[in-house]
Structure formats: C-alpha cells, structure tokens
Amino acid sequence: MQAVQELAAYAKNHGLFRAASACDVTCSLLSLMFPCGSCCAGSVAGSSSRFQFLRKVSTVELFISHSSKCPSWQKLLALCHYLNLDLAIFSSFFACILGAIFWVLRAGSLSAVAQEPQSLLSGSLYWWPMLAFVMTFFCGHLLSNKLFWFDRLCIDQENLLRRCQTLKAVPAFVAHSERMIILLDETYFSRLWCVYELAVHSKTGSATAELIPMWMPLWTIFFISLSLMACLGDSGPAIPLPHLNTESITSLLESVFKTNLFPPAMYLLYAVPASGFCFQKIKRHKRMLDQMAEFQLGNAKCTLETDRRVIEEQVLSLFDEALEPPVSIAFGTEEAEAEDDMGGSETLLAPEAPETIREIRHITSYPTNDQIIDQFNAYVRGPLRDSVIRSMGKEDYLSFRLCTVAGLPWILWNVPYLLGCGADCRQSASSDGFSTVSQYFVFDVIYYFYISPLNMFLEFPTMLIACRWVTDLVEHSGLRLFLGTGLCIVVMYFGDCFLLLQCGVLAVAVTDFSPLWLAAAVVSVILDLGLLWFLFFRKQLHPGQRTLVR
Numbered sequence: 001m002q003a004v005q006e007l008a009a010y011a012k013n014h015g016l017f018r019a020a021s022a023c024d025v026t027c028s029l030l031s032l033m034f035p036c037g038s039c040c041a042g043s044v045a046g047s048s049s050r051f052q053f054l055r056k057v058s059t060v061e062l063f064i065s066h067s068s069k070c071p072s073w074q075k076l077l078a079l080c081h082y083l084n085l086d087l088a089i090f091s092s093f094f095a096c097i098l099g100a101i102f103w104v105l106r107a108g109s110l111s112a113v114a115q116e117p118q119s120l121l122s123g124s125l126y127w128w129p130m131l132a133f134v135m136t137f138f139c140g141h142l143l144s145n146k147l148f149w150f151d152r153l154c155i156d157q158e159n160l161l162r163r164c165q166t167l168k169a170v171p172a173f174v175a176h177s178e179r180m181i182i183l184l185d186e187t188y189f190s191r192l193w194c195v196y197e198l199a200v201h202s203k204t205g206s207a208t209a210e211l212i213p214m215w216m217p218l219w220t221i222f223f224i225s226l227s228l229m230a231c232l233g234d235s236g237p238a239i240p241l242p243h244l245n246t247e248s249i250t251s252l253l254e255s256v257f258k259t260n261l262f263p264p265a266m267y268l269l270y271a272v273p274a275s276g277f278c279f280q281k282i283k284r285h286k287r288m289l290d291q292m293a294e295f296q297l298g299n300a301k302c303t304l305e306t307d308r309r310v311i312e313e314q315v316l317s318l319f320d321e322a323l324e325p326p327v328s329i330a331f332g333t334e335e336a337e338a339e340d341d342m343g344g345s346e347t348l349l350a351p352e353a354p355e356t357i358r359e360i361r362h363i364t365s366y367p368t369n370d371q372i373i374d375q376f377n378a379y380v381r382g383p384l385r386d387s388v389i390r391s392m393g394k395e396d397y398l399s400f401r402l403c404t405v406a407g408l409p410w411i412l413w414n415v416p417y418l419l420g421c422g423a424d425c426r427q428s429a430s431s432d433g434f435s436t437v438s439q440y441f442v443f444d445v446i447y448y449f450y451i452s453p454l455n456m457f458l459e460f461p462t463m464l465i466a467c468r469w470v471t472d473l474v475e476h477s478g479l480r481l482f483l484g485t486g487l488c489i490v491v492m493y494f495g496d497c498f499l500l501l502q503c504g505v506l507a508v509a510v511t512d513f514s515p516l517w518l519a520a521a522v523v524s525v526i527l528d529l530g531l532l533w534f535l536f537f538r539k540q541l542h543p544g545q546r547t548l549v550r
Helices: 002-013 022-033 035-042 072-107 111-115 118-143 160-168 170-175 192-204 215-232 249-258 264-293 305-319 334-341 344-349 354-363 369-392 400-406 408-423 425-431 437-473 477-511 515-537
Strands: 060-066 148-150 177-184 208-213
Touching: 002 160, 002 170, 022 072, 022 118, 022 148, 060 170, 060 192, 072 111, 072 118, 072 177, 072 208, 072 215, 072 400, 072 408, 111 408, 111 425, 118 408, 160 170, 160 305, 170 177, 170 192, 170 305, 177 192, 192 305, 192 369, 208 215, 208 264, 208 369, 215 264, 215 400, 215 408, 264 369, 264 437, 264 477, 305 369, 400 408, 400 437, 400 515, 408 425, 408 437, 425 437, 437 477, 437 515, 477 515
Parallel strands: 060 148, 060 177, 177 208
Antiparallel strands: none
C-alpha cells in the first residue's frame, strides 16, 4: 500500500520506529507486576526517558499486540509460552537422553544400569530434565537476540506530540514486522487499540499473526503441575505394568475390569481441578468468540480518549476504497508502453487526495464514513472471527502439542523405572512372563513411550468435550462442576481400561506371535490413530500452529 510506504518513510525520518529486546519487554512487564521494583526497567533507562534509549530500526521480528486490561503476569506467561515452550521440551528430552547415555556408558550395558541406585537414576533422568524444562520455559527468551515492538516501550509515553505521531505510523510498524503475536484474552476485542492493530494487519497482510490465548500457558503450567504432583504421590512408574490373565481374550477382558491402575481417590483428586479448569477454558474461549460476533467499533473502549479520534481516522483511511489506487490494465500496445515509459499512467491513475475525496464523496458512489465503519464491523464479525476459529478451534478443541506437554512429567517419570527395571532385569522379565530380557525391553518401550502416553493424550480433549456437553445442558455452577467431575472420572477410568486391554494384547503379541493376537494388536493401534485424528486433526487447517489465516 502506498499509504503504508509513506508512513514508513515518515516514521524513519522522525525516528519513531524503535525496537526492544526480550529482556526489555520482560522487565517492563515485571515492573507492572511489582511497582516497587521498577528499577528493573533500567535496561532501557529511567521510566521517563527509556524511549530515547531504544534502538532505531527499520524492521522487527515480533510485533506484540495485547489488551491493556489483561494482567501483566498473564502476558509474561504467554510470551514465555510462545517463545520458549518448544525449546523447553527439547531441553528436557535432551537432558534425559544425556543422562541415559551417561548411565549406560558408566554401567557398561543397558541391563547393567539396573544395578545403580534408584535415587540417582530418578535425579538424573527425571528431576534434572524437569528442572531444565522449568528454567528454559521461564528464562530461555532472555538469551534471544530477537527485536520486539511493544507499545509500552516503543511509544513515547511522556511526549504527547510524538505519541500521536507514533499512533499514525502503527500501520508501517505492523507491515515491517515479520510476525505479529496476539496475546488473546476475553477483553481483547473490546479494546479499540487491539482492534485497530488487527485492522492494520488485515490490510497490510505482510506479517503472520499468531494467536496466544491467555488460557494456554495456564493450561500448560496447571497440568504439568498436576501431573507432577500425581507422580510424586506414586513410588513406582507413572503407569505401572499390570498383571493380566492372557490365556484367552475372554479372560483378558475379565481381568481388565478387575484390575485398578490407580486407587479411586486418585481419580477424584485429579478430576476435580481438571474439570474446573476445563470449564474456565470453555467460558473464556466462548466469551471471546461472542464478543467478536457482536463487535461494534463504537463500543470498543480506549484508555485515552485522545487516541480514539486518531485511531478511528486511521481505520477509515485503511478501509476507504476511495483512497485505493485504481486498477490499470496494460494491453501491450506500443502507445501504452510509451505512455508507461513516460510515467503518464501513474499520473492519470493516481488516487485523489483525501481532502478532494471528502469534497466530492456526496456525488460519488463511494461509501460514507458510517458505511465504512459498518464494513469494518462486518469484517470482524465474519472473516476475522472465522479465521480465529480456523486457527484456534472452538471451545472444546485442544492441540496435540498442548496435550503432549501436559503429559511430559508422566513420560519422563517412567524413564528411570524403564532403565532400572526393578534392580534385576532378568528377574523382572521372568516375573512379567517374558522369556528374554530383550522381549521385556521391547514391551516396556512400546508400553511406556507409545501406548500409555497416547492414551493419556487422548483423555485431555475427551474430558474437555465432556465438560462442553455439561456446559450446554446445565447452568448451575455447582451442579455443573459435580457432573463435569463425574464425567472426567468416567473418561479416565475407561481410558485406563482400554490401556489395560492394549497392554494385555501387546504382551501376548510380543511373547506369542499368534495371528489372532497380532490382529487384535493392529486393531487397537488403528483405534488409537482414529481417535487421534478425530480429536486433534479433524477439520483443522493447521492444528499444530497458532497462525491467523487471512
């Protein structure tokens, strides 16, 4: 857009395009959380002049769009989640693999690791990787050299003239950002600033927008903490190997429903907070979508009313088709080529000045200001809301990545027990019905790192869907929590029953290669993959990403 290019030149000439580091943004948010520690913002000098100390740039990697009403601690968690989560997952697995390699090399063989003290194995294969995850999740971005545009830092809060100049240049900042991070909470679409930044993004389209709902980092921390506490309450593997009767399929089914992986109280302790959090997630997500469906630019709130007029004028100029350059078509004639060489077409087809458009608008077919605002309202209610749903899913959708992170403590908790194998691998293999240690290890690897984690991942979205049903049917919050907790317990119980069934089928398939049991194992894997597709990848364009599709 020609207007955006002009704004970019204007911002460059006046030194308005500034960039902050990850440390600057973190300190700014911390200073809001702890006002007495505002000296933390010293990385960008004092609060009144820090704008002057920011680097002048022509482009940044990340443009942060957020609501001023959202608590600062939630924004900080959201940034940590977006910037550090993948690195934290990698660091935890890398630390675990390094620990496993160390113990194998020290012991001389894989089976000899079982002779090492279990406390040392747990410390190096579980606690050290979990510590690496936590440290990387909260602090990994401080080592990043990425540049951010963050309004609290990159807009001069003291100089009113420069503030207004910067507001006008925001379209150029968005257009010259590689990526826009949208910190999405239930107040986002009720704030004029936020809607304005989205409007700019929709017109420039040069930056990829990534949505980070505020419930997402809370979900990650909550379920990791919940899984961690559940693991601490168990002295053995996270999901212990059951002893089942595998003489026939009938005896296997009978033993499945007679075996309890966990005591009933543990189901209750896990289901109560899990259902409560699911209801909160559904409530926040639904409120956000409802706000978009009922959006009115005139109802959007602004902290400083002096900003409203500037922003509304910018929205009008962005969505006013009268200010767009006319479409020109070159037919390839010699006259047209000569005219292009002389620059005549640019003069003839140049758009009129805004002042001229205002004077003649009443005798043209161009929309009025009210009609332009209505078009923008329709854009937010329709295409923009649809793109948010395509990107994030509806209230009862969870990404596979989030469920994987939530189950991370369970996965790592099993590693020391896999390598420790009860202090004696041969005895453990014999007691579990395996003729060789190799069969025992093959079964353990498949059970601990495929069957049990996958079943756990499937339980999270199933519980969320169950809570969504309760939300649609029941209005009373107490009864809703009671029914939601009960359904979550049912989901976990039958999920464990299916896990036990798979465990028995797999044990026989490993020790006795009969066609019947092998077919049953294949059917169970197909069932798992079908549920995986249905819960995570059905009708999702990019379920593993949080990219706003334009």
